[in-house]
Amino acid sequence: MATWKPVPFRDVSLEGRFWAPRLRVNREATIPHEYLQCKETGRVDAFRLDWKPGVEPKPHIFWDSDIAKWLEAASYSLATHPDADLDALVDLVVALVASAQQPDGYLNIYFTAVEPERRWSNLRDAHELYCAGHMIEAGVAHFEATGKRALLHVVCRYADYIDSVFGREPGKKRGYPGHEEIELALVKLYRATGEDRYIRLAQYFVDERGQRPRYFDLEHDENADEWQSDRRARYSQSHLPVREQDAAVGHSVRAMYLYSAVADLAGETGDADLLAAGRRLWEDVTGRHMYITGGVGSSASNEGFTTDYDLPNPTAYAETCANVGLVFWAHRLVQLDCDGRYTDVLERALYNGVISGVSTNGKKFFYANPLASNGRAHRADWFGCACCPPNVARLLASLGQYVYSVAPGEVAVHLYAEGSGRLVVDGHPVTVRQHTDYPWDGEVALALGLSAPARFALRLRIPDWCRGAAARVNGQEIDVAAATERGYARIAREWRDGDRVELSLPMPVERVYAHPDVAEDFGAAALQRGPLVYCFESVDNPGVPLPHTLLPREGAFTATFDPEVLGGVVVVNGTGAAVEDASVEGGLYRTRRPELRTVALKGVPYSVWDNREPGAMRVWLREV
């Protein structure tokens, strides 16, 4: 039923002054930096399997996944930007990984070199199938990027072995991963190889999840207390059979990967129950649990979901991996029916809570992405648990795939960005050339290249943040409102080489308000311009006590591109109301309302905060 297919990233170029520098930094700084970190921390050489008790560093249960995600990112980079040195390095690492594969196909550093006797003994906590999933994704990526089958062969052998271990057949373990990931990876492997057994195994893992008795209770001999069992199971979304779930619970990265696999499977099989569950979960996540930045999973305590509308700003967890996972999930859903509500969230997360995860120099990373700081939250070079850095790297290195989709007789433009895409619609090659300064500006000109005229519908996404979109086809105005269905303006006609579509997406600075049940933001506003959420940082607002600043209800913010700020961003300028210093003095409680003074406020995109000198940051300001 998934009638839409993303146009592969290797057929899409992303240029222009927003993405080109970021993608270059990802290629030239982040991917090498991450390899060095992996190398220096022992993650690469751990595949030699020569660890001895007492030696530090001791391989960790999720190291395989760090290397796998790096391989995936590096492979994507090779696909768009051939680089002989990187290619050789990737081959070396692939050979090292392959050398660690056991005769039966098993492949895991920790459970080969450190605790071989405990293989598959702690599916709940030990990340074994999670690591397998990431290596499978790497194998598919490496094959598709380079045509080389070395790693694909390894992961097929591993997947076949896993298939022999897990399932409902007699003699197999009826387990499933504590940290989901392998499900979506197996769908990728199925698509790359055409082998049904991989999608059947993915389906098994999704369907078995949450069945009674709970596998993890049996595994840990802990099924005595129903309440405790339930609490533990919610952490990994194994409290209920997946198709019965309707609320996002537990660890948010796990949830995003599971939900992505649910969308994949529903798309491949047309399973209506699974699709319905996925849509219920989408409504829950995006309607009650998502930050304005597209961050999900508000609490550090469970790295995940809490109660409805619980979205604290300074302690926001909003793990970079979870935000990346939300992009993965949205992207899969939008292929099912090309509904803009998924793309709107994809864009929100991508432009805010995802790319905030990496510094502008590409070498520092946020694990949590708070929406307010008093100056203590900063990116780090690396993490003991280093899931986030390579997750952003692999997403950016394959970013082109999010721009276009095709379906029979249809072309969808999901994202706007300077660059071009090579598509095939009903067998006709079509190039789409976008000329735009998006997201700094909402004017987009699309030029079509065709070898011969072809009839198809072009769907142009009209973002949810935009009101008053206008479009012209070859200079002739079209009625956007009338043409728009589910968030896309659909223009069906015979297209000819050189046809030109101009789209105007008015992009004023707007105040955004949260649902009033978000207690933290009640009475507050945030600024957004186009897809970009803004924030205020001390460095741009010297002398303004941001934690003591309100936003007057009246007063507009202006937007200006400033080439001097952060390599060139649109800054917003307006007026705030800060508590007078004299009104800060005094005890905890006073009967005098704090006196306010007018202050100039300057905001920058949230995604680039904390790239200059440390200080306070605020996304939401309470209105006065």
Add this chain to the structure above:
Amino acid sequence: MATWKPVPFRDVSLEGRFWAPRLRVNREATIPHEYLQCKETGRVDAFRLDWKPGVEPKPHIFWDSDIAKWLEAASYSLATHPDADLDALVDLVVALVASAQQPDGYLNIYFTAVEPERRWSNLRDAHELYCAGHMIEAGVAHFEATGKRALLHVVCRYADYIDSVFGREPGKKRGYPGHEEIELALVKLYRATGEDRYIRLAQYFVDERGQRPRYFDLEHDENADEWQSDRRARYSQSHLPVREQDAAVGHSVRAMYLYSAVADLAGETGDADLLAAGRRLWEDVTGRHMYITGGVGSSASNEGFTTDYDLPNPTAYAETCANVGLVFWAHRLVQLDCDGRYTDVLERALYNGVISGVSTNGKKFFYANPLASNGRAHRADWFGCACCPPNVARLLASLGQYVYSVAPGEVAVHLYAEGSGRLVVDGHPVTVRQHTDYPWDGEVALALGLSAPARFALRLRIPDWCRGAAARVNGQEIDVAAATERGYARIAREWRDGDRVELSLPMPVERVYAHPDVAEDFGAAALQRGPLVYCFESVDNPGVPLPHTLLPREGAFTATFDPEVLGGVVVVNGTGAAVEDASVEGGLYRTRRPELRTVALKGVPYSVWDNREPGAMRVWLREV
């Protein structure tokens, strides 16, 4: 140096329509209810020491303290309201307690009946000295209330035994309690008996606390990691020697009891370092860690203090015991120099976060006292850890002691309440009769009764919440501002029988603002009238969505005594701005500011919330 002495509660009557019903309920409902709960849960009979392994209920390490606090409350009640049945019951319980005392003087249910081999083995966690402290307080209370020495004798023997176990002398343990309490109890025992060794033991416990190496690290063989050791030590304020401390940390009840003992010892000994430490801690607690209700200890996770200005409302812990402890501490400090800043806090806590701990019928109790609820926070009949209910009971049963103090040539009136006090100033008996409807009204008439004229200064507290206080002596206006020093208007003259002082404390409904560093309350206001903090409850505001309600910056609230509400309270009425239902609909984020509608708001004193049908409650409303 403690020149001021509280007038004992047995010499003070509290009448009038605010306190009389509460004290009657405490006597007639709470104290009997608490005995029944203790009896039914096995706490009383546990003193028979006949527990056998496998039998439920198994005595708990803090059960002794529940009985002790009940004995203390019951004794105070007997002192003011003789009751033969209660007297007999108390004698029975005292006999039972006495029967559990071991030949060496030791007295503890758990470590006699359950784990006798582990006596004094876990001072950090096992509440052994804490229980001892409460029993000592009970012994002193019972003796002072009834003149009976049975329990006093028991606790003296126990204290003597403890004195033989702990100290710096060779062969003694250099330990101190994990949960402070015995320190202030030993000062009470010293005052009741005149035996110096008890105050020396209290001084030892305070002085030894926080010395290196840390006793609790040695006890648990856990001193390897400095950071961990420090973190653990902060929980029980044993991270630093007490006289070096300047910030409130850790478990808040422990802190309040320790700080109370510090004030006691500083008062008894004139120890300037200890006094200075206590004052620094006071500034920290009341300047950065106290709710407007006088609640302290904002986090459930450590039942205690967190970072400066971290005062979340819906999750406020503000344990009833901690708020009671703040009253104890303030009361001790005010005896040192009769400074109204202590009494102001005492009154704030007493009228708000302390009496909120018990329902108007006296039989339900809050452990935590949140300042906002969406309808799920309710009082309970009892708790597994039942420290709070008898703590409020003992405070209320001895409430009179907080009203007056005397010093050579001085009489201080700390609190205003209908009733009278019998004082002795420089050997002259003086009665003070207060006629007032306080806190419902700020008019207070004080009539003095003397057998002969006497020269002394009468200090009348001018509360910090009051502006424009006026006073007349025998009808003649005095200049209150000129007469006021450190929060008390001091009127020195020769007083004669029948002299009359009239005090007018204007009591408008006022908006209170928090220090702007209290992020939770930034931009918000609370209502206070006199000492009473107000809150809004759903039951009084049908149709008003309190979690979606703002407070317009303009607009006064009026105060009216309503005999129909909660047995008669002053309600406040004014106008709020609630989000229109239509503006609640929609997604998480919108560019339309929520539309507001004007709603009538009715508030009741915070102390009586959750005594009617369940629903939302708010103390703070953000202003608009």
